[in-house]
Structure formats: structure tokens, C-alpha cells
Amino acid sequence: MAGRGFPPGGNRSRERDNPVRESVRADGAVGGFDLPDDVLPQLVVDGKPQFDVDGNPIREEWHPQTRRWWENWRRSPQATRMVTDPDWDYLLDTALAHHQMWMTGGKNSERLSEIRLRVACFGATYADRARLKWEIEAPSNDFAVGAVGNVTDLGSERRRRLRS
Numbered sequence: 001m002a003g004r005g006f007p008p009g010g011n012r013s014r015e016r017d018n019p020v021r022e023s024v025r026a027d028g029a030v031g032g033f034d035l036p037d038d039v040l041p042q043l044v045v046d047g048k049p050q051f052d053v054d055g056n057p058i059r060e061e062w063h064p065q066t067r068r069w070w071e072n073w074r075r076s077p078q079a080t081r082m083v084t085d086p087d088w089d090y091l092l093d094t095a096l097a098h099h100q101m102w103m104t105g106g107k108n109s110e111r112l113s114e115i116r117l118r119v120a121c122f123g124a125t126y127a128d129r130a131r132l133k134w135e136i137e138a139p140s141n142d143f144a145v146g147a148v149g150n151v152t153d154l155g156s157e158r159r160r161r162l163r164s
Contacts, residue, residue, distance in 0.1 A: 021135040024077045024123070031079030032088045035062050035070050039096060063102040070095050077136050078123045094118040 042057040043050040050058040062070075073079060073091060082088060094115055101111040116124075123129040129136060 021133050023137055024081060024129075024134045025137040026075070026077040027080055029079075030074050031082060032070075032074045032091070035067060035095065036092075037062075039092070040099070060103070063099050065102045066095055066099040069098055073122070078134075081134075082122065090118070091122065 037059055040060040040062065043060055052058055070091075082091065097111045097115050097118075101108050101115065120128040120131075123132050123134050123136075
């Protein structure tokens, strides 16, 4: 027979049943620093290290995907949580692994798991942010979000063809 016992109380007493999320909001500022060039390996051609006219080592250039990835992190709402130099140094080490992964054309895919674990600390994915109990606030229209890049608007072309 249903209904035996006292009715349940109004307030839940278990803390884990009442999730509290910390709100993370972008402030429009660019965090961190530009990618430094002195951390990349020295350029080697035919087994010989390359030097400029002053005798300084010529280093590799950052892969374009790593540059884009770094700038996305610098402009992200999560960047407001990276307030100390060690936070950015840790992300720089991750950027170096990201660069090496892209430079090998995906052949060095064992770095992917390390990169994934490292960026999880900063809340890279929705699941990571849920684990950290972070909630990203929707960006306002006060500042641009991300780079659009070279995008073609296909909607206008489709509308033009439908009307003719």
C-alpha cells in the first residue's frame, strides 16, 4: 500500500543533489602572451642546424593551427581563470605538443591524448566544464567572438538560384 510513512521534506539535504555551477564570463580582454619563438626547435636542413648571418639559430615557425588554437585560448572565457604565469606556462607546454602534432601531419597522434588531458584542466569541452562545475555565459555583442576566417555565404547564393 502506497503512502506509508512521512511525506518527504521540502529542502534536500544532500549537497551533491544541488549542483552549484561557477559562472565564467569573457571580459573582452586578451589574456596571456604571444607565442614565443625561442621555444621551438632549431631548423635543420640536410642534417645541419641552420643559423642566421649573426650566428643565431634559425628556429621553426609555429604551425598555423597552433597559432589559431593559442589565440582562441587567449580570447576564451576560460582565459579569465588563468591568472598566474604557471597557468600560461602549462598551456605553452601544451601548445608545443600541439605544434609538434600538427607538424608531423597527424603521424604523431600519441600526443593527442596528452593534449586532451592538459586542455581538460582549462575546461576545453562541455564535459570538462561540467566536471569543473563551470558554466560559460553566452557572449554579449560588445566584442567579437573568434575569427570568422575565409567564409563564403552560401545562403544568399541559394536564395538567388531559387528566385530565378
